Amino acid sequence: xxxxxxxxxxxxxxxxxxxxxxxxxxxxxxxxxxxxxxxxxxxxxxxxxxxxxxxxxxxxxxxxxxxxxxxxxxxxxxxxxxxxxxxxxxxxxxxxxxxxxxxxxxxxxxxxxxxxxxxxxxxxxxxxxxxxxxxxxxxxxxxxxxxxxxxxxxxxxxxxxxxxxxxxxxxxxxxxxxxxxxxxxxxxxxxxxxxx
Ligand SMILES: [Zn+2]
Ligand SMILES: [Zn+2]
Numbered sequence: 001x002x003x004x005x006x007x008x009x010x011x012x013x014x015x016x017x018x019x020x021x022x023x024x025x026x027x028x029x030x031x032x033x034x035x036x037x038x039x040x041x042x043x044x045x046x047x048x049x050x051x052x053x054x055x056x057x058x059x060x061x062x063x064x065x066x067x068x069x070x071x072x073x074x075x076x077x078x079x080x081x082x083x084x085x086x087x088x089x090x091x092x093x094x095x096x097x098x099x100x101x102x103x104x105x106x107x108x109x110x111x112x113x114x115x116x117x118x119x120x121x122x123x124x125x126x127x128x129x130x131x132x133x134x135x136x137x138x139x140x141x142x143x144x145x146x147x148x149x150x151x152x153x154x155x156x157x158x159x160x161x162x163x164x165x166x167x168x169x170x171x172x173x174x175x176x177x178x179x180x181x182x183x184x185x186x187x188x189x190x191x192x193x194x195x196x
Contacts, residue, residue, distance in 0.1 A: 050119060052126040057119040063109060070102045071129060089185060096148055096187035103131040107138060145196070147189030168193040 050057070056064075077094040110121040125132045137143040137152070146152065151163040165184040169191055172179045182191050 050122040093188035145192045147192040148187040150186040165189040168195045
């Protein structure tokens with residue numbers, strides 16, 4: 001006995017032609033959609049890219065005095081670091097701390113005080129004195145006050161998961177630890193939990 005599998009040839013051709021029509025319609029539709037989307041993104045995308053070595057964008061004079069002061073302090077601590085008798089990491093603490101302050105300043109001028117433009121903010125992020133990685137962390141819940149990025153690097157040589165300075169003071173007290181004794185090994189932070 002012969003069994004006929006599937007549909008008769010004519011039906012199959014009919015179904016195939018319907019399918020092809022639909023898919024070609026879809027193609028046309030998708031093409032129109034993508035060119036439409038392309039048009040929208042082209043219209044909205046910024047045309048200029050901020051370059052590191054370009055002259056500072058407009059509004060730089062608002063932040064220049066503070067940044068100049070920060071950089072002058074940075075130079076002083078950098079030169080005293082080389083002649084320091086403290087242990088190697090502790091000698092670097094002032095550098096980490098000023099780097100934190102500069103980044104905090106840039107972050108607040110853009111996100112909190114809203115006095116600098118996006119162009120200027122992007123340009124400042126490209127400068128060697130601004131720590132963009134640290135700023136990116138401050139935007140995340142629970143990391144608003146993070147002292148340094150090294151602090152939360154998992155499997156860092158100095159601590160297993162995160163640094164002791166990330167532990168809230170209330171937890172330290174509960175565990176009968178001295179909050180005053182807390183120090184981030186990398187930057188000397190005395191506590192940077194969001195709840196502190
Ligand atoms: Zn910290
Ligand atoms: Zn730290």
